[in-house]
Amino acid sequence: MLRMNFWLKLLAILALVLWPTSLNGQRIEADKFQHFVAGAGIEVVGKVVIPEIKPWKRVLITGTIGAAYELGQGRFDVWDLTADVLGGILVEVIW
Numbered sequence: 001m002l003r004m005n006f007w008l009k010l011l012a013i014l015a016l017v018l019w020p021t022s023l024n025g026q027r028i029e030a031d032k033f034q035h036f037v038a039g040a041g042i043e044v045v046g047k048v049v050i051p052e053i054k055p056w057k058r059v060l061i062t063g064t065i066g067a068a069y070e071l072g073q074g075r076f077d078v079w080d081l082t083a084d085v086l087g088g089i090l091v092e093v094i095w
Contacts, residue, residue, distance in 0.1 A: 035080045039066060039087025046088075047095060055092045062088035 039062050046058040066084030070076045 032079060032083045035066065035083035036087040036090075039084035040091045041087075042066075042084075043088035043091035044095075047091065059085060059088040059092060 042062045042065055043058060046061055050058070063081065063085045066081050067076075070080055
């Protein structure tokens with residue numbers, strides 16, 4: 001397995017901390033951050049339960065679960081799904 005560069009991990013952690021603010025300083029709504037954290041949580045569970053599959057497949061599973069959740073609510077927000085997937089990618093980069 002490739003070892004992740006320290007600076008890449010640091011950048012990923014900073015992205016997690018700074019992501020809720022947009023470039024112009026306004027806060028992104030809490031729903032997007034909740035989706036981001038949920039995507040990261042799903043990814044952590046995936047890494048523990050099915051560690052033998054490739055990381056991109058785990059991120060795909062995270063995105064599929066996020067899409068199913070969005071469709072189950074009767075609406076589909078691409079930005080919520082993007083936040084789910086970005087949370088999963090962050091876990092793959094850090095862990």
